[in-house]
Amino acid sequence: MYPLTKETREEETAMENDNIQNKNTEPAARGCCVVASSSRESLSVNQSKCCKLTSYNWLKDFPDMPDDNGLLYAEIRFKNDRKDFFSYPREMKLKEGEIVAVESTSGHDIGIVSLTGDAVRIQMKRKGVDTERTTLKKIYRHARVADVEKWLEAVKRENETLVRSREIINSLGLSMKLNDVEYQGDKTKAIFYYTADDRVDFRQLIRKLADAFKIRVEMKQIGVRQEAAKLGGIGSCGRELCCSSFMCGFKSVSTSAARIQQLSLNPQKLAGQCGKLKCCLNYELESYMDALKEFPDTRIPLKTKKGIARHKKNDVFKRIMWYAYTDNPNNLLAILVDNVKEIIEMNKKGKYPKELEMYAQKTELTVDDNHASDDDFAGYI
Numbered sequence: 001m002y003p004l005t006k007e008t009r010e011e012e013t014a015m016e017n018d019n020i021q022n023k024n025t026e027p028a029a030r031g032c033c034v035v036a037s038s039s040r041e042s043l044s045v046n047q048s049k050c051c052k053l054t055s056y057n058w059l060k061d062f063p064d065m066p067d068d069n070g071l072l073y074a075e076i077r078f079k080n081d082r083k084d085f086f087s088y089p090r091e092m093k094l095k096e097g098e099i100v101a102v103e104s105t106s107g108h109d110i111g112i113v114s115l116t117g118d119a120v121r122i123q124m125k126r127k128g129v130d131t132e133r134t135t136l137k138k139i140y141r142h143a144r145v146a147d148v149e150k151w152l153e154a155v156k157r158e159n160e161t162l163v164r165s166r167e168i169i170n171s172l173g174l175s176m177k178l179n180d181v182e183y184q185g186d187k188t189k190a191i192f193y194y195t196a197d198d199r200v201d202f203r204q205l206i207r208k209l210a211d212a213f214k215i216r217v218e219m220k221q222i223g224v225r226q227e228a229a230k231l232g233g234i235g236s237c238g239r240e241l242c243c244s245s246f247m248c249g250f251k252s253v254s255t256s257a258a259r260i261q262q263l264s265l266n267p268q269k270l271a272g273q274c275g276k277l278k279c280c281l282n283y284e285l286e287s288y289m290d291a292l293k294e295f296p297d298t299r300i301p302l303k304t305k306k307g308i309a310r311h312k313k314n315d316v317f318k319r320i321m322w323y324a325y326t327d328n329p330n331n332l333l334a335i336l337v338d339n340v341k342e343i344i345e346m347n348k349k350g351k352y353p354k355e356l357e358m359y360a361q362k363t364e365l366t367v368d369d370n371h372a373s374d375d376d377f378a379g380y381i
Helices: 005-024 119-128 144-172 203-213 224-231 254-258 286-290 337-348
Strands: 070-076 083-089 101-105 108-116 136-143 177-181 191-195 216-221 308-315 318-325 328-336 362-365
Touching: 070 119, 083 119, 101 144, 108 119, 108 144, 144 177, 144 191, 144 203, 177 224, 191 224, 203 216, 254 286, 308 328, 318 337, 328 337
Parallel strands: 083 136, 191 216
Antiparallel strands: 070 083, 070 108, 101 108, 101 136, 177 191, 308 318, 318 328, 328 362
């Protein structure tokens, strides 16, 4: 056998890294991938940056104290948007990013530690998890090599299971859409996520799926927002969908959020890929609400000797309100909020300024589409 040179060893190391990378890039939705590296020692298989459920433990420097029963708690993440809290004894030492075997309703599942320490208790309190009333499932052990291999095999089956399951659904003529499949870590059970407009009788479907894949089947219905989060996509802003990249919870969005932010109530522009109102309408809503507290009531007209002017629109962060005379609605006048308040106070005292033009920062001339001529280019802008 010939001695290995330095170049040969580097080539073999690179080939091993490529093989590991090709083997472990499948469960990227669970946060497992391989970062290419020439050094075997620095090869990192579990990269938390691949998963949107990664949590930053800002209390990691504080010691974790067990409860009265001598148990510690950890937050474990699974595929896509599924997380849960588990307990483990103080003798077990866990680090974030480690792969563990956890208790399931039947058998065991494989998950990744996303959070440990006091930060877990804060998360449990925020989500209403009471350990005195609810018995949490247990973390059995760190995942063995056999556990990880079986887990990776189960993950590889998910795509082909999804395709085959959709064919079975179409053959049965069921009005439902299968979105995703998640195998349990021990490869004995799978969760089938679906959306449907009406109630679906899938008893025959469950029997066919169990016979086809030799597993226990759990059907779980999700909403259209959860569907968009699982499938992913690109939003109208050109970025990846918020729900598929970093959002883990959904808050209700109403048209009043668009109205407060002075947005056009166009359903095509306000709706996201899920068909519901965009979640990003809530991002700056509180800033607008705080800024609008200093604005006077827009229903109050401004009375001058020249005529009565009524409110048309706001420029919230520039603190400008646009008014127009009732007899000349196309000529808009931009007036600062402080000046508007001053005019309102003058009107209450029975005083009327000569005209609004003396307070106007700028004017804007709009064109009425009904009176615009065919030759007037401004009417088409």
